[in-house]
Amino acid sequence: MKSGSNLEAILEAGHFAFTGELGPPRGTNGEEVKKKASYLKGMVDSVNITDNQTSVVRMSSWAACIILIQEGLEPNFQMVCRDRNRLAMQSDILGAYTHGVRNMLCLSGDHQKFGDHPDAMGVFDIDSMQLINMVKQMRDEGKFLGGADIEDPPKIFIGAASNPFAEPYEWRVHRLAKKINAGTDFIQTQCVYNMDRFREFMKRVVDMGLHEKCYILAGVTPMKSLGMARYIASQVPGMDVPDSLIDRLKGAGKGKVAEEGIKFALEQIEEFKEMEGVAGVHLMAIEWEHRVPEIAERAGVLPRPKP
Amino acid sequence: MIVAKRKPFEEIKGLIKGYNKVLNVGCGTCVAVCLAGGEKEVAVLNAELDMARKLEESPIEVGALTVERQCDREYLEPLDAIVNDYEAILSMACGAGIQFVAERFPQTPVFPAVDTTFIGVNQGVGWYEERCRSCSSCVLGMTGGICPVTMCAKGLYNGPCGGTNKGNCEISKDQPCAWYLIYERLEKQGRLDSIMAFTPASKWENQVPRTVIQPGYEKSKADATP
Numbered sequence: 258m259k260s261g262s263n264l265e266a267i268l269e270a271g272h273f274a275f276t277g278e279l280g281p282p283r284g285t286n287g288e289e290v291k292k293k294a295s296y297l298k299g300m301v302d303s304v305n306i307t308d309n310q311t312s313v314v315r316m317s318s319w320a321a322c323i324i325l326i327q328e329g330l331e332p333n334f335q336m337v338c339r340d341r342n343r344l345a346m347q348s349d350i351l352g353a354y355t356h357g358v359r360n361m362l363c364l365s366g367d368h369q370k371f372g373d374h375p376d377a378m379g380v381f382d383i384d385s386m387q388l389i390n391m392v393k394q395m396r397d398e399g400k401f402l403g404g405a406d407i408e409d410p411p412k413i414f415i416g417a418a419s420n421p422f423a424e425p426y427e428w429r430v431h432r433l434a435k436k437i438n439a440g441t442d443f444i445q446t447q448c449v450y451n452m453d454r455f456r457e458f459m460k461r462v463v464d465m466g467l468h469e470k471c472y473i474l475a476g477v478t479p480m481k482s483l484g485m486a487r488y489i490a491s492q493v494p495g496m497d498v499p500d501s502l503i504d505r506l507k508g509a510g511k512g513k514v515a516e517e518g519i520k521f522a523l524e525q526i527e528e529f530k531e532m533e534g535v536a537g538v539h540l541m542a543i544e545w546e547h548r549v550p551e552i553a554e555r556a557g558v559l560p561r562p563k564p
Numbered sequence: 565m566i567v568a569k570r571k572p573f574e575e576i577k578g579l580i581k582g583y584n585k586v587l588n589v590g591c592g593t594c595v596a597v598c599l600a601g602g603e604k605e606v607a608v609l610n611a612e613l614d615m616a617r618k619l620e621e622s623p624i625e626v627g628a629l630t631v632e633r634q635c636d637r638e639y640l641e642p643l644d645a646i647v648n649d650y651e652a653i654l655s656m657a658c659g660a661g662i663q664f665v666a667e668r669f670p671q672t673p674v675f676p677a678v679d680t681t682f683i684g685v686n687q688g689v690g691w692y693e694e695r696c697r698s699c700s701s702c703v704l705g706m707t708g709g710i711c712p713v714t715m716c717a718k719g720l721y722n723g724p725c726g727g728t729n730k731g732n733c734e735i736s737k738d739q740p741c742a743w744y745l746i747y748e749r750l751e752k753q754g755r756l757d758s759i760m761a762f763t764p765a766s767k768w769e770n771q772v773p774r775t776v777i778q779p780g781y782e783k784s785k786a787d788a789t790p
Contacts, residue, residue, distance in 0.1 A: 338718070343765065365725040368717050368735050379718060383765045386722035390762065402765060420726030425747045428724070431760060435722060439762055447726055494727040494734035 262359035266564030274537025277301035281316035312372025337366025354411030393440025421458035422497035468534030480518030590630030591657035601656025634661025700769035715742035
């Protein structure tokens with residue numbers, strides 16, 4: 258075991274992993290984090306804590322991670338390259354690890370232009386690939402990026418993202434390979450809606466043997482409404498929502514769209530369980546944490562295995 | 565070339581408020597080519613200032629002199645003879661030229677009339693686009709001649725990120741994704757191997773004021789240093 262995290266143990270034991278997500282509040286209310294966490298407890302193997310997602314200031318990811326640990330859940334500390342330089346990143350990793358954080362998801366981060374501080378300087382001192390490699394160096398060589406030794410190095414299970422739906426498509430699998438070579442232990446993909454493209458992507462992943470070098474968790478976000486589906490389809494860069502899904506949700510009729518969205522997500526999860534190379538599902542139920550127990554139950558992933 | 569744009573008129577007027585005799589110095593190189601601070605732009609600005617100050621009943625005398633390059637000492641010499649005739653200097657050069665003028669005449673207030681914007685190319689008359697951030701460690705050989713530091717909004721060295729949107733950058737439908745372009749070009753050249761390899765963290769040499777002494781010219785700096 259590289260980190261001893263629950264998520265790593267679940268995956269290493271060959272269980273189908275099921276992870277969740279939680280967005281910290283735009284303020285100082287720790288109770289809000291606890292409330293959201295309560296819905297996820299026992300339902301998922303690890304909970305991603307977002308890092309100023311969509312470039313909007315929120316409670317820091319590591320701080321919310323600590324609340325989760327106190328509540329008995331395992332966090333997955335998300336870190337973006339937009340807001341900190343290599344010094345701040347490494348010191349936050351040391352601090353988070355000291356408080357019990359064992360998983361990280363290394364991301365580029367949305368551009369600051371989208372958020373509530375569009376005039377901010379984007380740091381991007383290092384990129385996500387370099388961040389992955391830095392965390393690996395800290396863990397495996399016990400050295401900071403600058404080369405100095407770390408006393409009691411942080412043992413992190415290293416995660417990264419992959420978006421099979423952004424151009425150039427042919428390159429995405431190579432980028433995944435590059436991330437694996439840089440040190441990625443597990444991947445959580447962008448939300449999958451276009452199953453055809455995802456099947457194609459996974460076929461190439463399997464052909465290249467990448468699924469044997471790292472665990473791949475497919476991203477699932479249930480559609481709550483037709484408005485959400487249309488918004489994701491047209492406004493969120495790098496997302497691919499087929500018209501057939503929009504039509505299906507439309508066809509569900511008034512008051513039944515959310516249920517249809519959950520049904521589609523459940524069908525996806527069933528397929529992912531059988532899909533070669535897929536090691537689990539990452540459920541991003543955005544501001545829908547209270548529905549996670551129901552989704553987990555209906556997806557047949559409960560009870561979560563104890564490694 | 566270095567591309568600049570003229571500051572808003574009210575800002576320029578505010579900078580030289582209270583001065584009644586100002587010398588406006590143009591620059592005949594980059595900022596002249598990009599239509600921001602050459603001889604013609606000096607004349608236009610001076611006419612505007614003259615008119616505006618007359619209307620305010622606070623007339624100003626604005627002199628004009630455009631030198632070949634404000635970033636080169638030899639071209640600044642002609643200023644020596646006339647600078648004392650003025651209370652202040654407006655410079656329409658890039659930030660380098662403005663500072664070189666200010667350094668030469670430390671007793672005279674020097675004000676910028678342009679905002680230096682980027683190192684870029686001429687896409688058409690009056691139309692310029694940024695291409696270089698002068699990072700000091702060029703990777704264009706690896707990236708097919710497209711700069712990821714400048715052209716990728718996140719300056720990624722191992723891109724593209726997941727925000728590529730129909731070939732465009734997530735920040736705008738009008739901004740092509742640099743890494744998409746890099747991929748396309750290298751694929752056509754059969755050189756995708758070039759971006760398969762991991763690029764380590766940049767050394768960011770542009771975090772301190774930089775000096776370049778070309779090989780063989782070390783003596784010129786040594787001689788000039790007291």
